[in-house]
Amino acid sequence: MLTEISGVRIHWEKTGLGPRRVVLLHGWGCSTKLMEAPASALAPDMTVLSLDFPGFGESGRPPEPWGVPEYAEALRALLSGLDFLPCSVIAHSFGGRVAIWLAANHPEMWEKIVITGGAGLKKPQTEEGRKRAEAFQRKKALVQKLGQFPPLSGIMKHAEEKLRQKYGSRDYNALDEEMRKTFVKVIQLDLADCLPLIQQPVLLIWGDRDTETPLWMGQKMEREIPDAGLVILEGGSHFAYLEQAPRFNAIVRTFLLGV
Numbered sequence: 001m002l003t004e005i006s007g008v009r010i011h012w013e014k015t016g017l018g019p020r021r022v023v024l025l026h027g028w029g030c031s032t033k034l035m036e037a038p039a040s041a042l043a044p045d046m047t048v049l050s051l052d053f054p055g056f057g058e059s060g061r062p063p064e065p066w067g068v069p070e071y072a073e074a075l076r077a078l079l080s081g082l083d084f085l086p087c088s089v090i091a092h093s094f095g096g097r098v099a100i101w102l103a104a105n106h107p108e109m110w111e112k113i114v115i116t117g118g119a120g121l122k123k124p125q126t127e128e129g130r131k132r133a134e135a136f137q138r139k140k141a142l143v144q145k146l147g148q149f150p151p152l153s154g155i156m157k158h159a160e161e162k163l164r165q166k167y168g169s170r171d172y173n174a175l176d177e178e179m180r181k182t183f184v185k186v187i188q189l190d191l192a193d194c195l196p197l198i199q200q201p202v203l204l205i206w207g208d209r210d211t212e213t214p215l216w217m218g219q220k221m222e223r224e225i226p227d228a229g230l231v232i233l234e235g236g237s238h239f240a241y242l243e244q245a246p247r248f249n250a251i252v253r254t255f256l257l258g259v
Contacts, residue, residue, distance in 0.1 A: 002058075003081065006074045011058035012051040012082075016043035020111075021087035022256060023079060024050045025095025027117070027238075028171055028186075031057030037242060038090055041249035045257055049084055051075070053094070055179055065178070067185035068120075072101045076109065088112040088256055092241060093119050093213060097191060103202075104194035113198070114252055116205040116241045120191035121217045195224035202228040203255045205248060207236025 002009045013032055022042060024035040032050040039048045052059040053071060062070065075098060079085050088111045091099035096118025102109050172183055202225050206218035215232070222230040231251055233240040241248045 005077045007063040008054045009060040010078055014049045016046050016048045018046035020046045021084055022046050022048055023087055023089050025091040027093030037245045065181035065185050068097050068101050068189050072098045085109055086111050090114040092116050096120055100191045100194050104197040107199045110200045112256055113200050113202045117210050117213045117238045119213050122190045198225045204230040207233045207240030210238045212238040
């Protein structure tokens with residue numbers, strides 16, 4: 001199904017007939033397809049709604065660069081329009097950013113929250129990272145200055161893209177120019193201040209070999225969210241919820257349904 005919200009068409013799917021409701025939020029660069037395993041596990045006992053965030057899957061693109069609040073408000077409008085609130089939420093990675101922001105700003109939305117490999121906390125900058133960022137800024141400034149001369153503009157534009165490919169993250173480099181603006185807005189927001197405001201019960205499930213959102217992020221969330229518990233999936237990566245799907249799904253079912 002497609003529903004237009006905030007100037008963008010959002011693709012969503014609903015399955016299951018259970019009286020309890022849960023929405024599944026995928027990670028950055030992913031889609032509903034990567035949430036099919038938990039959806040199938042919960043559908044026998046719950047009504048499950050999955051969606052593609054704008055810019056991914058079968059949804060349209062944001063009409064302008066969005067940050068976490070814009071994504072969150074579009075989701076709130078969608079769920080409200082579908083009469084799907086309140087509900088529980090299972091969020092992976094970027095989906096965790098949206099779930100956390102909504103939990104702090106619209107606590108009436110969520111009943112229970114599951115976050116796996118959740119993003120939203122800024123990594124402390126290392127000395128190596130600082131030097132790398134400074135090198136990129138110096139070289140970019142030089143390239144942009146040279147690009148002001150018409151004979152060099154095309155060459156320098158290509159050179160600037162090469163710099164971004166060298167210094168930018170994998171997620172950033174996979175995007176086109178417009179979606180990169182959205183990506184930058186998303187990652188600039190540190191959600192640490194939201195954690196103490198979350199009132200709902202929260203289950204955190206983390207792979208101990210997650211390099212995208214390291215385990216310390218889950219541990220910090222457990223400390224600072226008032227009613228949170230952390231389950232560690234040994235050997236699991238950022239996609240531990242898929243790698244260890246039977247265990248993940250069993251834990252989530254117990255948390256959401258008490259079975």
